[in-house]
Amino acid sequence: MTEPVALSxxxxxxxxxxxxxxxLAACANSRGLxxxxxxxxxxxxxxxxxxKAASPTAEKWPDERWWLQFGDAQLNALVEEALANSPSLRxxxxxxxKANALVVSANAARNVQITGxxxxxxxxxxxxxxxxxxxxxxxxxLNDLQLNVSYEFDIWDKNRSAYESARGQSKAAQADAYxxxxxxxxxxxxxxVQLQHGYERRDVADATLKQREQLLELAKTRLSAGLDxxxxxxxxxxxxxxxxxxxxxxxxxxxLARNQLAALLARGPDRGLDIARPAPLSKAxxxxxxxxxxxxxxxxxxxxxxxxxxxxxxQDTKNARAxxxxxxxxxxxxxxxxxxxxxxxxAGSEIAGIGPAIQxxxxxxxxxxxNLAGKNADYDIAVEQYNxxxxxxxxxxxxxxxxxxxxxxxxxxxxxxxxxxxxxxxxALERYRAGLGNYIQxxxxxxxxxxxxxxxxxxxxRELELSIDLVRALGGGYHETPAALSSPPESATGSxx
Numbered sequence: 001m002t003e004p005v006a007l008s009x010x011x012x013x014x015x016x017x018x019x020x021x022x023x024l025a026a027c028a029n030s031r032g033l034x035x036x037x038x039x040x041x042x043x044x045x046x047x048x049x050x051x052k053a054a055s056p057t058a059e060k061w062p063d064e065r066w067w068l069q070f071g072d073a074q075l076n077a078l079v080e081e082a083l084a085n086s087p088s089l090r091x092x093x094x095x096x097x098k099a100n101a102l103v104v105s106a107n108a109a110r111n112v113q114i115t116g117x118x119x120x121x122x123x124x125x126x127x128x129x130x131x132x133x134x135x136x137x138x139x140x141x142l143n144d145l146q147l148n149v150s151y152e153f154d155i156w157d158k159n160r161s162a163y164e165s166a167r168g169q170s171k172a173a174q175a176d177a178y179x180x181x182x183x184x185x186x187x188x189x190x191x192x193v194q195l196q197h198g199y200e201r202r203d204v205a206d207a208t209l210k211q212r213e214q215l216l217e218l219a220k221t222r223l224s225a226g227l228d229x230x231x232x233x234x235x236x237x238x239x240x241x242x243x244x245x246x247x248x249x250x251x252x253x254x255x256l257a258r259n260q261l262a263a264l265l266a267r268g269p270d271r272g273l274d275i276a277r278p279a280p281l282s283k284a285x286x287x288x289x290x291x292x293x294x295x296x297x298x299x300x301x302x303x304x305x306x307x308x309x310x311x312x313x314x315q316d317t318k319n320a321r322a323x324x325x326x327x328x329x330x331x332x333x334x335x336x337x338x339x340x341x342x343x344x345x346x347a348g349s350e351i352a353g354i355g356p357a358i359q360x361x362x363x364x365x366x367x368x369x370x371n372l373a374g375k376n377a378d379y380d381i382a383v384e385q386y387n388x389x390x391x392x393x394x395x396x397x398x399x400x401x402x403x404x405x406x407x408x409x410x411x412x413x414x415x416x417x418x419x420x421x422x423x424x425x426x427x428a429l430e431r432y433r434a435g436l437g438n439y440i441q442x443x444x445x446x447x448x449x450x451x452x453x454x455x456x457x458x459x460x461x462r463e464l465e466l467s468i469d470l471v472r473a474l475g476g477g478y479h480e481t482p483a484a485l486s487s488p489p490e491s492a493t494g495s496x497x
Contacts (some may be wrong), residue, residue, distance in 0.1 A: 168312030
């Protein structure tokens with residue numbers, strides 16, 4: 001009966017020790033630490049009236065290869081070349097690879113860990129130590145071969161939250177990579193439109209120069225006939241250099257647009273010289289989905305990336321809170337151990353052991369509380385950045401639509417102006433043919449037409465650029481079904497433990 005009494009006594013001491021540790025653990029607690037930010041409800045961002053005039057019944061999003069809608073084979077090839085060669089996109093893909101590697105590392109902590117070790121040491125044992133002869137004062141080989149196994153019971157989801165955080169960062173990196181590709185493709189398309197615009201304006205400037213040269217010839221003829229003074233001739237001569245100067249400026253614009261395209265393709269400037277003059281680009285209809293704020297969560301890569309960062313930050317707060325609780329590990333080993341090689345693989349050299357281990361935070365000088373407070377702040381930052389990104393995304397779409405509507409109104413007025421200018425030119429030609437007017441008046445009406453044509457080229461380029469910006473604002477073909485965000489363990493409205 002003596003042995004059970006002794007065991008009972010030791011058991012009582014063990015339970016007392018455990019209760020003492022649990023009591024001391026109260027010294028390291030998360031009381032009073034919570035998150036404050038609230039994720040914005042997309043339905044609260046009102047945009048129906050601002051978007052209504054765009055397309056009341058449309059439900060169309062840009063395609064992933066949205067640039068095909070312009071119907072230009074050269075543009076298609078340039079975008080594909082840029083996406084294939086861009087160093088910035090390779091950097092983005094490398095960041096995705098790094099984030100994925102961190103997911104694998106974080107997931108490893110959730111699995112059984114197995115390691116092996118082999119030690120063989122030639123050691124001189126002290127004559128005055130704990131070992132008796134013949135070990136004392138002699139050299140022997142101390143050999144140890146072990147297989148170690150350990151597993152951490154993730155009772156508080158510490159390792160799981162670390163894994164989910166890494167997974168959220170990986171998803172955010174993937175969305176960032178898509179956003180980078182979209183920015184590059186839209187930049188190529190915009191530069192291509194600028195190149196086209198430069199050529200169109202040069203056509204108008206060239207026609208203007210020819211019109212002014214005709215006026216100069218007429219002024220010379222009229223001066224010889226005594227119909228005009230030298231003052232009119234000087235005015236006609238002065239207009240020529242200004243027209244030639246504008247042509248030189250437009251040649252510079254075209255060259256810079258070529259260089260910009262070559263840079264976006266990650267090529268040298270000579271690549272830009274091989275780019276032919278763009279053909280007129282097709283214009284796609286402007287269609288905007290009705291439930292825009294909610295849909296943008298899964299349709300814009302930057303919004304999706306920030307949403308994943310919120311999830312990652314939330315999991316970090318859970319991980320930091322779990323660190324206040326005990327870690328329970330099970331560890332074991334098996335192997336061979338002996339003095340000297342001759343006995344190493346003989347029976348009796350086996351070693352083995354297994355047992356649990358509990359680690360409990362007691363006094364850490366506020367390290368755990370500081371870590372949790374920092375993670376809570378990171379979560380609040382991520383939430384507010386997400387809220388701002390969502391608001392900015394909605395306004396981005398609304399801005400493009402407002403500008404497109406304004407450009408459409410200006411194009412209508414410009415078309416009316418061009419029609420009036422053509423009508424005036426027709427009348428001037430009739431008067432000239434009837435002998436009621438002179439050709440200078442006819443050429444004067446040409447100037448009004450050229451002015452309207454130049455404005456039309458500007459508006460056409462502006463419309464194309466805005467349509468490209470609208471594609472970007474609508475996500476450029478990105479699509480992700482957003483999962484519901486997890487709830488924080490504590491918030492400013494909840495009770496702190």
